[in-house]
Amino acid sequence: MTTFSVSLFPNQIPTIPPLSTFNKCNVNSITSIHSLKYPLQFKPFSSKPSFCFYESSNSSLTTSSSESEIEQEEENEGDIDSDSDFFLSTTSSNGGLAPPVLKKRKRYRKEYPGESKGITEEMRFVAMKLRNDKGSSKSSGDSDGVWEPSMEGLLKYLVDSKLVFETIEHVVEDSSDVSYAYFRRTGLERSECLARDLAWFSEQGMEIPEPSNPGISYASYLKELAEKSAPLFLSHFYNVYFSHIAGGQVIAKQVAEKLLREQQLEFYGWEGDEQELLREVREKLNRLSEHWSRDDKNKCLKEATKSFRFLGQIVRLIIL
Numbered sequence: 001m002t003t004f005s006v007s008l009f010p011n012q013i014p015t016i017p018p019l020s021t022f023n024k025c026n027v028n029s030i031t032s033i034h035s036l037k038y039p040l041q042f043k044p045f046s047s048k049p050s051f052c053f054y055e056s057s058n059s060s061l062t063t064s065s066s067e068s069e070i071e072q073e074e075e076n077e078g079d080i081d082s083d084s085d086f087f088l089s090t091t092s093s094n095g096g097l098a099p100p101v102l103k104k105r106k107r108y109r110k111e112y113p114g115e116s117k118g119i120t121e122e123m124r125f126v127a128m129k130l131r132n133d134k135g136s137s138k139s140s141g142d143s144d145g146v147w148e149p150s151m152e153g154l155l156k157y158l159v160d161s162k163l164v165f166e167t168i169e170h171v172v173e174d175s176s177d178v179s180y181a182y183f184r185r186t187g188l189e190r191s192e193c194l195a196r197d198l199a200w201f202s203e204q205g206m207e208i209p210e211p212s213n214p215g216i217s218y219a220s221y222l223k224e225l226a227e228k229s230a231p232l233f234l235s236h237f238y239n240v241y242f243s244h245i246a247g248g249q250v251i252a253k254q255v256a257e258k259l260l261r262e263q264q265l266e267f268y269g270w271e272g273d274e275q276e277l278l279r280e281v282r283e284k285l286n287r288l289s290e291h292w293s294r295d296d297k298n299k300c301l302k303e304a305t306k307s308f309r310f311l312g313q314i315v316r317l318i319i320l
Helices: 067-093 119-134 151-174 191-203 213-228 230-258 274-289 294-319
Strands: 002-005 035-037 040-042 049-056
Touching: 119 230, 119 274, 119 294, 151 191, 151 213, 151 230, 151 294, 213 230, 213 294, 230 274, 230 294
Parallel strands: none
Antiparallel strands: 002 049, 035 049, 040 049
């Protein structure tokens, strides 16, 4: 309780000091004061009346307050004052408006190399990266920059290649998946050509070997992949033909010069322009891949790497 003595004179109304002078902290609109009482109280041994002011947090009259309660109230008032100052400073800087809401900046995903042109272009970049990563490293048998094929190795290569192409063609032709229907009878099929080439070698008295591990492994992998995911299988489908057309001409020239006495194999010949046939397949695959998710496309790029490695093992059979 805070007591102030005020002298009363005749015909004079006592002047009550401002409420803020009765409290250690300034009274403002935020202070939690619910009611104030101003009873008139007389001292027992004084003829002068005095006014007593009571500050209460509830509607009931409070006669005293402990020092700890007063200190707690002062701390609370200080916290409210600091929050109020922050709010006032923020709103005053914006003309009394609420602080602006900062929008999170939208981040755009960086495109993959070749993505704007289609999935086949992305796979071409994968092939280029694999070639660049190899650098100047050379396979065994080519240490002096000379590629020396053998007849035995050539036959193994043709037999394994025939198994791979047969697997691809049968999957596309026999599958009920509508995605494969777009790639039937493209003009790029090679299994029948390989069968005629092997028959010619047999007529020349050469023994045709059984498929070896590289061809068997790849064919088995393609069958499993075709049942699991059409996008992943079609990644191999395109890269098998792409690799054969892109690198097949080099192999055909080397084989013809060194082993076949200029005899051309049907494996390396097409009825029509092979580049145009491949372009048609490329456009179909790009249009189809527009409906694939980015995750499926990323998996296709990984499968492209696997395809080139499988095919590399089969090509190496020529020089082993």
